[in-house]
Amino acid sequence: MPDVPWAPAASPGQLLRLLLDGVPRTRAELASQTGLTRAAVRTRLDALQDAGFLTDRGIRVSTGGRPAGRLAFNAAARSVLAADVGATHATVAVTDLAGGPLAVRRLGLDIADGPEPVLARLAETWRELVREAGVSSVSSAGVGIGLPGPVEHSSGKPNHPPIMPAWDGFDVPAHVRAEFDVPVLVDNEVNLMALGEHAHSFPCTDHMIVVKVATGIGSGFISNGVLHRGAVGAAGDLGHIQAPGSDDAPCSCGNTGCLEAVASGSAIAARLRAKGVEAHTSADVVALVRAGNVEAGQAIRQAGRTIGEVLAACVSMVNPSLIVVGGDLAAAGEMLLAGVREAVYRRSLPLATENLRIVPSRAGEVAGVLGAAAMVVHHVLSPSVVDQQLG
Template sequence: MEGPVINVGDSGAGALLHLMRDGQPRTRAELAGLTGLARSTIAQRIDTLLGAGFVGPAGEATSTGGRPPARFAFNPAARVALAADIGATHGRVAVTDLAGRVLAEHRDELDVALGPETVLDWMIERFHELLAGVGRGQRDLIGIGVGLPGPVEHSSGRPVNPPIMPGWDNFDVQGYLRERLGVAALVDNDVNIMALGEHFTQWPAAAHLMFVKVATGIGSGLISHGRLHRGAQGAAGDLGHLQLPHGADIVCRCGNTGCLEAIASGAAIAARLTGQGLPAKSSRDVVTLARGGSVEALHAVRQAGRDIGEVLAAAVSLFNPSVIVIGGSLARAGEHLIAGVREVVYRRSLPLATQDLRIVQSRTGDRAGVIGAAVMVIDHALAPSQVDAMLGTQSAR
């Protein structure tokens, strides 16, 4: 086997499963060569994983004489994850396999301001319906991942002073879901999980990526060295509340003035267009007007891109991403938003930071959030220590 030996000798079957999650079929001998473990140890751990369904037979390798050796590969169908992406005005839930593939999903218009119990009870009811629809039950669950449209302390899963989520402050979302569904739940803000989903599905080789959501509000998620960067309290990427100098007289819902979100979000553009005699209540209405050829709407969207670009130019100098992905409902207005962003970022940032920088529209679209929420909880549940605890293999090593 080419490549370095991977030391998994200090862990149990969980570390071997972690290695096999790339989906590549391997024989016991190949796994022994990769890990440096004895074939008898590999055989024991493969048997444990086979018994739990986490790996399965994957045909036979080419024989070099005698009986062809069996190959084994990760089995994404072994369990399922539940995922939810809750926005300001919508909710999307899904069931995925362990590779993050969506097996079933549901979307509704949903006002997050209805409060945590109402929104979470809606989520739980939809989860039960989706599980029944794909023929899976409670014992198949690996966990639940949830994204919420506000600041979240990731370690506790509790929203912290979310401006558009009355009644949610410090609510124990994880505990509420765990009590009713019987499995671990992880919670993060919606832009972080969208960044995870976009990176996982479209840009796995991009070590440094920035996902910017432009919808009712504006936020960003940061992927650094291939992992989500949350910061000390989980507040990293709060792009929408950075101040623009030319917006000093515009009051933001956070209480400050001049915030990017108060100037360039879908809600802000909709309000300005309404004031100009073009009724618009949301980002969707702005997109409809822009796609319909409204000069006022197109101009407003392009200017929003420039305003966002001003803040992103500073972020590019600080973070130096290789990819900036623009998502959210306003991104569907076409190239006008991204063109405005590119116009300013490429002009204002240093050439070294932009020489290989790509600024692109989200490819995952509406599914980025639920895929990211699923990836978040799958990576947690399939961490080697978690798998060992689940299988009871720590004492059997």
């Protein structure tokens, strides 16, 4: 979270922002850091403690006079309901306010079933996980959901998503708020993967691209430490950039030659079936690669090269220091990554790639759900929202 400029009028929410780094502080230290009087600090901290946001970390050894108590952020004050929904499955979780998972479950589902059945399944699973985690459903701070298509982040409504037409314009936040009366935030699933990888795996990397390669292909951009969504939330739609030499490949978006149409898990599976190799999903392709199937291995390596050709343009445009590759197809391991690296390093200028790393996802299948939780936490712990709650 960005630093807050301190002033004598620092609010309870701004004081809490200072404590989110997890370092316990005394009231005197907070008064010194903020410029507030000790009485003003005490009043604000009392309000935060009453709301459960702070916990007492015990007594600091005194060098004379009254021992000083230390206060720290209480991540257990509320829970967050999070879900990362893909085309054929979802990862659903309950986390604390630090984004730490309390309970996680992976579900098989079909996004094409439409919003109401899918969201009902998520709501049912959240209730089960709340019981499993031993937290109260009334203590939930908010809900975060990632969807496999373009989302207008300001409204939470999917915007002409190619693989989920029944969802176009559906008011996801309003529907979920009818079940859980808390803030509901929705974003593209790969944006949330980027948030998850940045928050939990690469917190010191300010410029990075996260790529998901699965049934579809997408990407999320972190620039100056902040997720870049673009004007209407459409930034990072890597899968629908035209791939080199693929003009006639039909894509689910209605265009031809898209990267997703030639390098996604479903596209590779279709090509393998045409050669008599039984494969229907990304998982089937990965299983074939792991079993040593030569045709599947070659197809994965070529998909990596094609993805790398498109990523090379992104490297030239935004100059990241890190590219993280995740998604179901990334489970094939170095075969996919080798193809990506080969193309990116060949097509990009040496200055842009001198310190560029291309690595597999560290967070794995929970990256998106961790990002969904991080999105909610950033909102509900913002000074203005905290102050409104305490007001």
